[in-house]
Amino acid sequence: MSSDGIDIITDLGEAKLNAAAGSGLAVEITEIALGDGNGANYDPSAQQTALKRELARRPFDKRHMVGTNAWRVTVAFSPDTPAFWVREMGFLDAEGDLIAIWAGQNIAARQTGAVEYALQHVLNFSRVREGLVIVEAPDDLLFDLALNTAHATAQFQLQQLRQADQIRALRLGS
Incomplete structure (x- = not known):
């Protein structure tokens, strides 16, 4: 996606990361959700618990670690995905909770539907203690x-x- 968007960890994501910090557990991010931002670009908020309007969701296809607590994730949405302009992405854990969100005022929205919608995105949790976040997907x-x-x-x-x-x-x- 466009580099003009920003990734933020949600308050719920931060709470889960803090709870995992002393327990020896990790927050496993397993899925990506796409939405149209209710028809408009916006700056994401840490208080969000969901996308403004989620329209598609699926597990990651692949992952590659690109740094300490940073993963390049790849996912492809099939041509039968409903057609909409992607203005927001959510990264969800195994329980379906929104851990991180990507959106922004200046993004160039891309349309899904009719053709395979493939995306690669780097999830960067560099400010989180190593080992607290795991992206679950095949390497x-x-x-x-x-x-x-x-x-x-x-x-x-x-x-x-x-x-x-x-x-x-x-x-x-x-």
């Missing part, structure tokens, strides 16, 4: 493979550059 193994391949290729190229520098230094020295 995105293809994304992991792409990152590992890119990293290995970069390391190989770096080694080649170092070797080229050593060869140049040897030639200049002789």
Whole structure:
């Protein structure tokens, strides 16, 4: 979604995170909900317990950890999802409670329905103690493979550059 939206943890989400902090448990985020914001863009509020108008919900398809307490989630809504302009997203735990919400005044709404509505979003809980939030979804193994391949290729190229520098230094020295 557009970077102009903002993610916030709801008051209920914060309460659940605080309760989990001393218990050894974690808050498991399992689903995403989409809504049309009741037909208008808006700034989300921590007091919200639901989207303004939820119109679709489903579990995440994949996840990939991108940092401490940050996950890139992927989900695809099928073409038979009702057609509406997405202006808000909610991230829900296993009990269906709204833990975090994304919305904003300046977002560019995208329409669902008729074609697969695919989205990727980074859920960032960096201000939450490590281990208190878990995103439940299958790991995105293809994304992991792409990152590992890119990293290995970069390391190989770096080694080649170092070797080229050593060869140049040897030639200049002789």
